[in-house]
Amino acid sequence: MEDVILILTHVDEARAALGDLIEAASRVVAFTGAGISTECGVPDFRxxxxxxxxxxxxxxxxxxxxxxxxxxxxxxxxxxxxxYAMAQPGRGHYALANLVASGKARAIITQNIDNLHQTSGVPEERIIELHGNxxxxxxxxxxxxxxxxxxxxxxxxxxxxxxxxxxxxxxxxxxISFGQAMPENAMRRAHAASIDCDLFLAIGSSLVVYPAASFPSLARLHKARLVIVNGEPTPLDSEADLVLRGDIGDILEPFAA
Incomplete structure (x- = not known):
């Protein structure tokens, strides 16, 4: 864990540290997994x-x-x-929608198929769906x-x-089903977004499903700051500049205002 600058579990400290990094960034990319949608009633696969x-x-x-x-x-x-027919966007979705609307976030790369980023108001062209819809x-x-x-x-x-x-x-x-080829256009867009950002937010993903989980490391390789927001440890925590461990909605709630 020596490469991790900080692991924060206290929600106020996590919010403050994340806010500082977002304020300093100009090209944010978010990468979302199932954890951002569990508070919305969408089941986690694992x-x-x-x-x-x-x-x-x-x-x-x-x-x-x-x-x-x-x-x-x-x-x-x-x-x-x-x-999950009645699922609606949660605090994390609205936080990212605000980052996109403000111009801070250029893209949301998502492993999710629940359409909640679109429902939260993010324009379709800003969403990169790796596993379809x-x-x-x-x-x-x-x-x-x-x-x-x-x-x-x-x-x-x-x-x-x-x-x-x-x-x-x-x-x-x-x-995208098991055994089905990954969508080429989405993969190209995700690659381009990852190498061009200065802050990469990996939110609610176990970061064990490849090739999707390769994008945080790719962003880090191209000098972006990497923040992992998740309820549990991930295999990429040692690569991160900042790890925020706790309830995703609680951590991102101020950014949804």
């Missing part, structure tokens, strides 16, 4: 008794090769959606967007996996 464990996403190859697996995948998708679906053949309400209505009436209304191709939630 927590004990997580609904993601009960309704595991179907691997991409299975989804593509077996129509029964596509039907099961949609059943699990809608079961999960029902669990679960609030709509796309055709895997032609890319046409499909709305979940339409898909669910037909699925509950027939039980059949949806097909594209234009080309007949397989339709899938616009998320």
């Amino acid at each position: 927590s004990k008794d997580s609904p993601w464990m009960r309704f595991k996403p179907i691997d991409f190859d299975l989804f593509m090769s077996d129509v029964l697996m596509r039907e099961e995948g949609w059943r699990r998708k809608f079961a999960l959606d029902d669990i 679960g609030s709509y679906a796309t055709c895997l053949a032609c890319g046409l967007r499909h709305e979940l309400a339409d898909i669910r209505r037909d699925f509950e009436a027939t039980g059949a996996a949806p097909a594209c209304v234009e080309c007949g191709g397989a339709v899938k939630s616009a998320t």
Whole structure:
């Protein structure tokens, strides 16, 4: 831990230290994981008794090769959606929305698929979604967007996996499944944002899922200050300039005002 400048667990000290770094920065990039959304009612994938464990996403190859697996995948998708259907942005989302609105933050790179950064008011072009978005679906053949309400209505009436209304191709939630290639454009944008920032805020991520977890180290390599805000230790704490350990909403609440 000798490379860590400071690990703070007292919320007032954490807020003050973070505020000083944000004030001194001009090109902030935020990187968010599941921890920023847990106070909003969105389940954490790895927590004990997580609904993601009960309704595991179907691997991409299975989804593509077996129509029964596509039907099961949609059943699990809608079961999960029902669990956090009422989720609204939390204090962390609004704090980052304010940083974007003020011009301090140039981009939010997120591992989350819950659409809460958009709901908090962050413009779509400022959000880089590494794992896609679960609030709509796309055709895997032609890319046409499909709305979940339409898909669910037909699925509950027939039980059949949806097909594209234009080309007949397989339709899938616009998320990146296990075994599916990472989105090239999002990865390029995240890389560019990481090497061009002067302050990189890693918030609510376990920082164990690669290649997404490579971006904090990339930013640090290009001389950005690295701050990790999380409830638990992460493998990258030793690379950080500042580690703020505690409730994410409590730490970021003043920046949401």
